[in-house]
Structures are given as C-alpha cells and as structure tokens.
Amino acid sequence: MTNNAFIALDFETANYKRTSICSVGMVKIVNHQLTESFHTLVNPNDFFSERNIQVHGIQQRDVLHAPAFNEVLPYMLDFIIDLPVVAHNAAFDMSVLHASLKAAHFDTPDLTYFCSCQLARRTVSSHRYGLKHMMDFYGLDFRGHHDALNDAKACAMITYRLLKHYPDLQTVLNVYGKKLRDKDAL
Template identity: 80%
Template sequence: MAHNAYIALDFETANNKRTSICSIGMVKIIDHQLTESFYTLINPNDFFAARNIDVHGIHPSDVANAPTFKEVFPYMLDFIEYLPIVAHNAAFDMSVLHASIKAAHMETPDLTYFCSCQLARRTVSSQRYGLKHMMDYYNLDFHGHHDALNDAKACAMITYRLLQHYPNLQNILDIYGKQLRDKDAL
C-alpha cells in the first residue's frame, strides 16, 4: 500500500432511507495524485423524494436500467482495495454504506474511515465546514455540488489540504480513524 493513499467517497440517496443509494462517486488518491475514479448510478428499487431530486437532480427514469447496490458493491470493494476511506460527512456516508450492505444481506468488510468535515473542524478556523464552504475556504473551483463524483473529488481536495497540517495520513488514522465492521453499530 502506498504511504499516502486513500479513497474519497460520496453517496447520493433517493429519499431519507439509508438504503436508497442512487449514485456513488469515489476517487483514489495515491501519493497526492488522483489516480482513478469510480462513478455509477444505482437503482435503489425505492421511491424518489422530491426534496432529494431537487438536491441531486437524479430522477427514477435515470436509474431504471442501473445496477443495484448488491451488483455494484463487489466493484466498489475492488476499487477500495482496503485503503482508508474519507467522506465529508462520514457519519452519513458510512451509515448509508453499512445499512445498504445489511439490506443486501452481505458481510460488512473491515474498513477504516475518517471524516474530512470533522478533520476540518479540528484543523482550520472557518465560519462553516460544509463541502462547498471548505472549497471556498481553500479557493478551489467547485462545480456540480451533489454530484457524487464531483463531491468525492472535492472531499479529496479538501483532505489533501488538511493533511498538510499533519505528519502523515497514518497520524490522522491513529487519531481520528474509525472502523466499519459487522459487529459494530454505527
């Protein structure tokens, strides 16, 4: 495993249920370089709330022929390769992942994750710490908020900037890293 490698991840959901993933975006960062990206629409086999459609712009017709989470999950794991995961609201994204794994009757792998939003709160002084606000804080271009791949890229850029305040990624994981496991409740 590379010394400084992680996966930035973002989910969009069809409604307020944690099991209603309708898109996923991930980027792989190795030694400060975005080396690969992963994006797919997912058919949640569930209803789409108008509020969620207003946020991400994904409609039921967009996912009608998309794979289900159960079909996509093995490809996600191949992409992740047991690298640590970062999400800008990890409590949300990791609970969505865990609930969706459970709903698909699959085993939850041991995954290490941390939250770039919480890391930002502990590292820099800003008025607000949401994804868009942190992109503005760092003067980074940000187009397409609530597109899972764009949000994953934004999370990766924010994480890159935050890591500059620490000796290395392992230091972050030792302090802020959490584990997603079957036996753990989120």
C-alpha cells in the same frame, strides 16, 4: 496499505432511507495524485422523494437500467482494496454504506474511514465546514455540488490540504480513524 493513499467517497440517496443509494462516486488518491475515479448510478428499487431530487437532480427514470447496490458493491470493494476511506460528513456516508450492506445481506468489510468535515473542524478555523464552504475556504473551484463523483473529488481536494497539517496520513488515522464495524457507523 500504501502510504499517502486514500479513497474519497460520496453517496447520493433517492429518499430519506439510508438504503436508497442512487449514485456513488469515489476517487483514489495515491502519493498526492488522483489516480482513478469510479462513478455509477445505482437503482435503489425504491421511490425518489421530491426533496432529494431537488438536491441531486437524479430521478427514477435515470436509474431504470442502472445496477442495484448488490451488483455495484463488488466493484466498489475492488476499487477501495484496503485503503482508508474519507467522506465529508462520514457519519452520513458510512451509515448509508452500513445500512445498504445489511439490507443486501453482505458482511461488513474491514474498512477504516475518517471524516474530512471533522478533520477540518479540528485543523483549520472557518465559519462553516460544509463541503462547499471548505472549497471556498481553500479557494477551490466547485461545480456540480451533490453529484457523487464531483463531491468525492471535492472531498479529496479538501483532505489533501488538511493532511498538510499533519506528519502523515497514518497519524490522522491513528487519531481520527474508525472502523466501519464501530457503533458510530450505524
């Protein structure tokens, strides 16, 4: 694992099912620099709820020719390599990943993750800790909330600022890191 390197990840789903990924966004941070990004729409082969459409604006017609999760996963894993993954509200994103892996009959990869929302709660004093609220807390520009790539970038910016309160990323992982195989990921 490269020091000071991590992947910020965000999923959007088509409906209430954890297996209905319709968009994934990831950014790679190496030595405090955003070095790469990954984004794709995903065809969940499932229905889109009005509520979810209102949140992210993605509709069935947008994903008709998009790859299915089982086609996207190898590219995701190649992007992640062996780096730790951070998500804002990781309980949601990791449960989406775990459920989608199981539904597609993939083995669960050996993946370490942590939650930028939980890290924020333990590190800084704010009235609210949601993604938009933390962007406001740090005075960062935030456009395109609930766009998977924009949310991944926002998570990375928040995480970068939170990590300044700790000696290094490994210290955070030693305290807050979890394995995707953990029961907490379900």
